[in-house]
Amino acid sequence: IESLTVQELAKKLHREPSEIIKKLFMLGVMATINQTLDKDAIELIAGEYGVEVEEEILVDLTDLESLVTDDAPENTIERPSVVTIMGHVDHGKTTLLDSIRNTKVTEGEAGGITQHIGAYQVEVSGKKITFLDTPGHAAFTTMRARGAQVTDITILVVAADDGVMPQTVEAINHAKAAEVPIIVAVNKMDKESANPDRVMQELTEHGLVSEAWGGDTIFVPISAKQGEGIDTLLEMVLLVGEVEEYKANPERRAVGTVIESRLDKGRGTVATLLVQNGTLKIGDPIVVGNSFGRVRAMVNDLGRRVKEAGPSTPVEITGLNEVPDAGDRFIVFEDEKTARQVGETRAQRQLVSSRNEKSVVTLDNLFEQM
Ligand code: GDP
Numbered sequence: 001i002e003s004l005t006v007q008e009l010a011k012k013l014h015r016e017p018s019e020i021i022k023k024l025f026m027l028g029v030m031a032t033i034n035q036t037l038d039k040d041a042i043e044l045i046a047g048e049y050g051v052e053v054e055e056e057i058l059v060d061l062t063d064l065e066s067l068v069t070d071d072a073p074e075n076t077i078e079r080p081s082v083v084t085i086m087g088h089v090d091h092g093k094t095t096l097l098d099s100i101r102n103t104k105v106t107e108g109e110a111g112g113i114t115q116h117i118g119a120y121q122v123e124v125s126g127k128k129i130t131f132l133d134t135p136g137h138a139a140f141t142t143m144r145a146r147g148a149q150v151t152d153i154t155i156l157v158v159a160a161d162d163g164v165m166p167q168t169v170e171a172i173n174h175a176k177a178a179e180v181p182i183i184v185a186v187n188k189m190d191k192e193s194a195n196p197d198r199v200m201q202e203l204t205e206h207g208l209v210s211e212a213w214g215g216d217t218i219f220v221p222i223s224a225k226q227g228e229g230i231d232t233l234l235e236m237v238l239l240v241g242e243v244e245e246y247k248a249n250p251e252r253r254a255v256g257t258v259i260e261s262r263l264d265k266g267r268g269t270v271a272t273l274l275v276q277n278g279t280l281k282i283g284d285p286i287v288v289g290n291s292f293g294r295v296r297a298m299v300n301d302l303g304r305r306v307k308e309a310g311p312s313t314p315v316e317i318t319g320l321n322e323v324p325d326a327g328d329r330f331i332v333f334e335d336e337k338t339a340r341q342v343g344e345t346r347a348q349r350q351l352v353s354s355r356n357e358k359s360v361v362t363l364d365n366l367f368e369q370m
């Protein structure tokens with residue numbers, strides 16, 4: 001870009017021309033709305049808003065998603081699968097999550113206290129699997145509604161004594177919409193009234209046909225309560241992961257999604273991030289949704305302090321200026337100044353758009369205003 005008028009630049013930066021004129025004034029330049037700005041001036045002003053000028057286009061650093069570039073295949077390696085457990089209420093999701101965690105996480109972690117950070121990792125046959133244990137279907141509904149895809153594989157829990165229920169169908173629809181492979185865990189097999197055939201029959205109607213019946217959906221009978229079938233289930237997760245070949249580049253600056261967040265009295269803003277690509281490190285300048293900061297401290301799912309977190313790793317961080325939302329994207333920047341500018345610009349824009357939403361004149365509020 002060689003030149004732009006004040007008005008054109010303002011538009012590209014999603015700002016009012018008057019604001020650009022003011023900025024220029026502060027920099028000692030008197031300008032009008034139709035004034036042409038040269039490259040240096042454009043760069044100077046754009047920089048103030050965390051936007052970098054490249055050869056041809058203005059790269060909008062505040063559009064986090066656009067900054068997430070693909071990796072060359074030779075730079076990627078296998079990463080752990082990220083798994084969500086879904087199913088109808090009372091079919092055993094929480095019991096299964098606890099059962100997996102208890103059998104696997106604490107192995108060799110004598111007295112290791114597992115923290116609740118919204119996600120945890122287990123190791124099976126020398127490979128890691130990441131489980132999201134966000135309550136209910138939040139991982140899918142909230143995050144997907146906001147465009148964030150965090151799940152690789154869904155375990156659909158169906159109680160063998162109850163069969164397919166409304167939320168079972170809902171879960172299937174979510175997973176299908178997201179094109180996420182489904183593994184069916186037929187739970188409560190320890191119960192007298194368990195009827196796995198009925199579950200298989202009912203799921204056939206929703207396009208999930210077991211391998212035994214000539215389909216390609218994996219069904220695993222389990223008892224989450226008694227810890228039976230869990231090992232097989234985890235082996236199946238590994239199998240699907242191998243087939244799907246989930247990969248990432250641990251060498252790049254980290255990008256990912258917020259799983260949970262809160263304000264802690266002592267520690268300030270606390271956010272659980274799922275690193276989806278790259279490696280997150282202590283001290284990294286970061287933008288998370290409309291907040292920013294430097295990664296001050298990182299704690300893993302075992303409550304241990306860690307210095308870095310690679311692909312598919314959930315980690316709890318502190319150091320953000322504001323509490324982000326679950327489903328917000330995060331991205332690490334090269335330097336703190338840019339992170340700050342991008343974060344502030346995004347926060348500002350959010351403020352403006354929420355104000356604009358409120359100030360829309362409808363027939364209802366027109367009379368209120370009068
Ligand atoms: P959620 O609503 O899907 O999270 O279901 P929960 O994990 O809270 O389980 C609901 C109830 O089913 C609880 O009383 C569990 O103890 C029970 N439950 C879960 N899994 C099993 C199982 O494998 N066998 C039996 N008998 N009960 C189970």
Ligand code: MG
Binds near residue numbers: 093094095
């Ligand atoms: Mg539950």
